[in-house]
Amino acid sequence: MAIKTYLQAISDGLREEMRRDQRVFLIGEDIGVYGGAFKVTQGFQQEFGEDRVIDSPLSETAITGACTGAALMGMRPVCEMQFSDFVSCAFDQLVTVAAKQHYRVGTPVPIVVRLPSGGGFSGGPFHSQNPEGFFAHCPGLKIACPATPADAKGLILSAIRDPNPVLYFEHKHLYRRIKGEVPDGDTAVEFGKARVHQEGSDLSIITYGAMVYTAEEAAKAAAEQDGTSVEIIDLRTITPWDREAVLASVAKTSKVIVLHEDTHTSGFGAEIAATIAEEAFETLDAPVMRITAPDTPVPFSPPLEKAYLPQPGDVLAGIERLAAY
Amino acid sequence: MSTPARNISAVPEPAPAPRISDEEALNLYYWMVLTRATEERALNLYRQGKLPGSYYTGRGQEAISVGMAAPLRRGADGDWLSPWIRDLGSYLVHGVPVWRMFAQFMGKAGSTTRGKDGNLHIGGYEWNIPCQVSHMADMIPLTVGAALAYKQRGEDRVAVTSFGDGATSRGDFHEGLNIAAVLEVPAVFVAENNRWAYTTPISKQTKVTDLYKKALGYGIPAIEVDGNDVLAVYSAMSEAVAHCRAGRGPRFIECKTYRMAGHAAHDKYESYMPMELLAEWSDKDPLKRLEQALREERTIDEAKLEGIRTKVKDEVHEAVERADDDGFADPSEAHLGVFAEADTDA
Ligand SMILES: Cc1ncc(C[n+]2csc(CCOP(=O)(O)OP(=O)(O)O)c2C)c(N)n1
Ligand SMILES: [Mg+2]
Numbered sequence: 134m135a136i137k138t139y140l141q142a143i144s145d146g147l148r149e150e151m152r153r154d155q156r157v158f159l160i161g162e163d164i165g166v167y168g169g170a171f172k173v174t175q176g177f178q179q180e181f182g183e184d185r186v187i188d189s190p191l192s193e194t195a196i197t198g199a200c201t202g203a204a205l206m207g208m209r210p211v212c213e214m215q216f217s218d219f220v221s222c223a224f225d226q227l228v229t230v231a232a233k234q235h236y237r238v239g240t241p242v243p244i245v246v247r248l249p250s251g252g253g254f255s256g257g258p259f260h261s262q263n264p265e266g267f268f269a270h271c272p273g274l275k276i277a278c279p280a281t282p283a284d285a286k287g288l289i290l291s292a293i294r295d296p297n298p299v300l301y302f303e304h305k306h307l308y309r310r311i312k313g314e315v316p317d318g319d320t321a322v323e324f325g326k327a328r329v330h331q332e333g334s335d336l337s338i339i340t341y342g343a344m345v346y347t348a349e350e351a352a353k354a355a356a357e358q359d360g361t362s363v364e365i366i367d368l369r370t371i372t373p374w375d376r377e378a379v380l381a382s383v384a385k386t387s388k389v390i391v392l393h394e395d396t397h398t399s400g401f402g403a404e405i406a407a408t409i410a411e412e413a414f415e416t417l418d419a420p421v422m423r424i425t426a427p428d429t430p431v432p433f434s435p436p437l438e439k440a441y442l443p444q445p446g447d448v449l450a451g452i453e454r455l456a457a458y
Numbered sequence: 459m460s461t462p463a464r465n466i467s468a469v470p471e472p473a474p475a476p477r478i479s480d481e482e483a484l485n486l487y488y489w490m491v492l493t494r495a496t497e498e499r500a501l502n503l504y505r506q507g508k509l510p511g512s513y514y515t516g517r518g519q520e521a522i523s524v525g526m527a528a529p530l531r532r533g534a535d536g537d538w539l540s541p542w543i544r545d546l547g548s549y550l551v552h553g554v555p556v557w558r559m560f561a562q563f564m565g566k567a568g569s570t571t572r573g574k575d576g577n578l579h580i581g582g583y584e585w586n587i588p589c590q591v592s593h594m595a596d597m598i599p600l601t602v603g604a605a606l607a608y609k610q611r612g613e614d615r616v617a618v619t620s621f622g623d624g625a626t627s628r629g630d631f632h633e634g635l636n637i638a639a640v641l642e643v644p645a646v647f648v649a650e651n652n653r654w655a656y657t658t659p660i661s662k663q664t665k666v667t668d669l670y671k672k673a674l675g676y677g678i679p680a681i682e683v684d685g686n687d688v689l690a691v692y693s694a695m696s697e698a699v700a701h702c703r704a705g706r707g708p709r710f711i712e713c714k715t716y717r718m719a720g721h722a723a724h725d726k727y728e729s730y731m732p733m734e735l736l737a738e739w740s741d742k743d744p745l746k747r748l749e750q751a752l753r754e755e756r757t758i759d760e761a762k763l764e765g766i767r768t769k770v771k772d773e774v775h776e777a778v779e780r781a782d783d784d785g786f787a788d789p790s791e792a793h794l795g796v797f798a799e800a801d802t803d804a
Contacts, residue, residue, distance in 0.1 A: 158610065184609075184610050185610070187641070189637065189640075189641075190636055190637050190640050192633040192636065192637050194599060194629055194630055194633045194634075195599045195602065195630070195633035195634050195637040196599075198596065198598070198599020198600050198602070198603060198633075198634065199599050199600070199602045199603030199606055199637065200603055201599075201600050201603060202538075202588070202599065202600035202601060202602060202603025202604040202605075202607070202617070203603035203606050203607040203610075204603070205588055205600070205603075206538070206604045206608070207607065208607045208610070225593060225596065226596065226630075229591050229593045230591055230593075230596055230597075230600065233591070234588075234589065235795060235796065235797065235798045236574060236796050237571050237574050237575045237579065237581075237589055238570060238571050238579075238582060238588075238589040239582075239795060240581065240583060240588070240589070241798035242798075272796045273796050275797070294800075295800070296798035296799070296800065297797050297798050
């Protein structure tokens, strides 16, 4: 067990899996010589060579499509979108080809697309997004959104070993800010198993990614204010997502906030809220509340971006409103 | 005789026009006759309302579909082939049984996609055919990736894909060619310039109507061939594949041809296609031309050709019967297979 940053944990997972499995290779823009825009793959090309750590042309479509082709030929490609925002350029290859391949003809596409995502540092409309919602709507793609260093490593290992296309969202704001214990060795984390970030009895917050920490701050304030006990469920993966864990938590607390950094309408929170309404109506003591970014692009200037991103204060206000029921 | 491939790029040395034996030429003839007979039969079935969905033929383009696939290695460990919708012949040559083509068109359980996808969206590991999607040019980046895997593992395999002139206007074509050149992968790109993309003539598709020039712009050695001459396509393809196997990077072949029917069976092409042009190209029919070359230049006995045609007739008849007798997949299968099960060898 060692204390590592979220970024180190991803890097360790990739390196260990590349050492273990010769089929794994990396491809992306500036990932080789330079080690990637965020240095997740620093030193990789020296260790694994240019054939397994490929500096590619600026071509998200070609990178993603080539990964699919190589995967069909027995490789385990991991590609990096320099920022998750640029996955829009690879949308067609993911949704049209990779996602539908196994359903159509039964041949698996074990690719991983790494997606540095999220806001909080004035990245503006094109370097801050959380585009997981688009892909959660598409059958055939798996989606991971780790929040902790242990999960960052555990989920990258599982993502690479999964026989399906996996979108792995790594939140940029967590890269160096979040440190935590990462167990040594082969610590793959199963997809579709939520984690109880903190136990509580009065209200549940269902969330994932960086919003786990926003929820934590709000929960702390609520506890200090009047002893409200908040349970935080970190989904870890949103395709598949852990319905049982969510419904169990709601059954226990009977009040729920669904929280994410993605925009509101048709965001993944809508799916969670609808499922709770369908399956746990009888146990609810208050309406299901969604707290999300508004339906706008991500603004650039610090005060505007702060107004856009869900803040601990927003979540605390939500907790107070639900407490009134 | 075959028209020698014109070599435009400065990069490779001129193609040493390989001598095609009578046996090889007759083999190509068999595949071309089988291709046309299969398509004609399927078209009849479609018109009788026996095939769901829509139906596309590659009539007039059989020289390309057959000539492109014939030089390749078949089987699971063979060469990757991702043909375009006009290339029914490619599927046959690369190993897909005729009855499964009909099962595919009918959506039967014996279709390679168990009825989950239709027409020439055919694939499977056993033939190393990935299963094309409708979206044009999407298979180009995939083909680059397959070739990349071969290169990374030091295998002398080749990845091949074909596409229409319309596809060359899409981003996947340009990104795919560019990255193939940069990564120096063993891929062969076959453009089928039939001068139409649905109702759009080549003049409205691009200012660079010689498509091979686009590939040259990306640094890929490229040639154009007479796409209605199967011996020319076969020679050009053989040479390109040999270059790839030798580790000399990608190749591009433009086959000049003409679309001899509507875009799909339901398309009223008389409304936009000049009929004179169609008549002119009908004289260049690839099957007629090959027959002529076999009879006149190679003095092959007519009885031998007739024997091939009879054999094909029987084969197609049996294939349709078998597909007819096949059932549909159970409706519960509509819900299955979105995700692959966990990999046991991980
Ligand atoms: C991306 C995309 N856009 C539109 C279509 C609809 N469509 C199918 S085939 C076709 C024309 C194809 O022309 P070309 O590439 O020249 O091939 P050809 O049909 O002539 O063989 C069109 C527009 C499609 N399949 N994919
Ligand atoms: Mg065309």
